[in-house]
Amino acid sequence: MSDVPDIVVEALKSAEARGFALSCEEMVGRLLATLASAVPSGGRVLELGTGAGVGAAWLVSGLGQRSDVTVLTLERDPELAAAAREFAWPDWLEVRVADAEKELPRLGRFDLVFADAEGGKWSGLDLTVSALQPSGILVVDDMDLSRYQSAEHRASVTRVRDAILSDPRLVAADLPVGSGIMVAARRRD
Structure with a gap:
């Protein structure tokens, strides 16, 4: 882990100590850091689904010392959000306890969205796409069908993948790596 940013290592240790096994995997994290570094001034x-803070840590690592960008991460579980707030985040990052589907219509638009929670990905995906700025980027992980045993979960993944690939507002790529990653850009209005 020598090339993994310190803040990510700290978040991974916190997740492990809490028994939280659903953290953002390294491949997705590196993609998030790369995309975050290109967010305009x-x-x-x-981020939809703070979890233990690993995804947020990757985003912060990509932004580096920039203070001209804000990061909002939503977590429905108050205990997970409280744990994530324990980190020494920059003051431009906010961890908020919220249901993504209820909150999304009030948040405005974003340049980069990482949808990693039930709300805003498995349900309410249209709200997430609507929250993208023109030219904004959407990252959705856990799209590899082989990860899911139940027919219900497989149908949900297929529905999300099809929605992203067929949405006329988006240009999307389905990347069959890691947990299965989809990256989409919102067309300019």
């Missing part, structure tokens, strides 16, 4: 980043 004054930009906004949204």
